Amino acid sequence: MNWISEWALPKIQTWLGRKEVPDNLWHQCTACGQMIFQKDLDRNLHVCPHCGHHMRVSAMRRIEYTLDAGFQRIELPKAPADPLRFRDQRKYADRLKEAQLKGGMDDAVAVAHGAIDGRRAVVAAFEFSFMAGSMGAGVGEALVTAAKLAVLQDAPLIVFTASGGARMQEGAVSLMQMPRTVIATQMVKEAGLPFIVVLCDPTTGGVTASFAMLGDLQIAEPNALIGFAGARVIEQTVREKLPEGFQRAEYLLQHGILDMVVHRSEMRATLSRVISLLRERRPAEPLAEEPVELAAPPPPAPAA
Structure with missing residues (x-):
């Protein structure tokens, strides 16, 4: 965290004209140790964009x-x-x-x-x-x-x-x-x-x-x-x-x-x-109608 307080924060203060820099501007991932911009962390639902760690x-x-x-x-x-x-x-x-x-x-x-x-x-x-x-x-x-x-x-x-x-x-x-x-x-x-x-x-x-x-x-x-x-x-x-x-x-x-x-x-x-x-009931799909095969008529009886 030393480089943030000794180098990053003074640079940011210079850019902003010596305005107060919020303490929660950056957040460190507890899993991979990477620094994450707080707005990026909020946008990502508090999931580390580097390692995918789900923060509490x-x-x-x-x-x-x-x-x-x-x-x-x-x-x-x-x-x-x-x-x-x-x-x-x-x-x-x-x-x-x-x-x-x-x-x-x-x-x-x-x-x-x-x-x-x-x-x-x-x-x-x-x-x-x-x-x-x-x-x-x-x-x-x-x-x-x-x-x-x-x-x-x-x-x-x-x-x-x-x-x-x-x-x-x-x-x-x-x-x-x-x-x-x-x-x-x-x-x-x-x-x-x-x-x-x-x-x-x-x-x-x-x-x-x-x-x-x-x-x-x-x-x-x-x-x-x-x-x-x-x-x-x-x-x-x-x-x-x-x-x-x-x-x-x-x-x-x-x-x-x-x-x-x-x-x-x-x-x-x-x-x-x-x-x-x-929870949502869907109407049952109608059963597909199978083609019905008609029985062939019986052959005519032989003439006497």
Whole structure:
């Protein structure tokens, strides 16, 4: 980063006549290390144009990428804050308030309803920057609310997951959200509506062990980390070296865990096509009429 601060920024300031240069003008890819102009990164949906690495994006950005303009974000029910009055190095209540002020969200999931290419849909997206997208009572309440809204609007439910798992500061309360979210998915399925899960980087722990693997269609972004326990824990348990790419989206696709791995630029079109296939009934094509062969008349009887 030294060449940017010592050479690039002074040059830019000279060109602009000593105007203030925004700090977020450039972004460094965490995979290949290449510098990317922020406008190019936004235009490319936060996918590195050099190596194709899919960077983490906010919950609202995912919703904007997915739904048509004019969607509506819904207000979610308030969950009990700090039900166990937990404290480690800091109070959980203080951590929660800090995350809420920083991200402008009450918890780690945002829910909106609208349309994808004119087809109704309800979308719930995880915010990984909110305490690693961990699933507590607020997240469970959000997913149950999203499922009820999908049933009410007769629309598919699409969930974008990005989570480190259950929220340890809520103890058993966070574990209770696993069966709650499973019941929520069952509500959608019993209504005859598609439940689609898009697994983003990372999706781990209690989220993977509950609703995230119950989709009618399992989609993932390229190279997304998907699993329950960490690779090191698994290696120590089975005492074997794990194969290369273990717990990555492409590996899971090869082994039948996923249905698709879809580039972010193709995700919206893919979801639109899937909803069309699952929801829109097409008239049956008439059967082709086969020519009917008439039987030849019997030969005349010989004269007596």
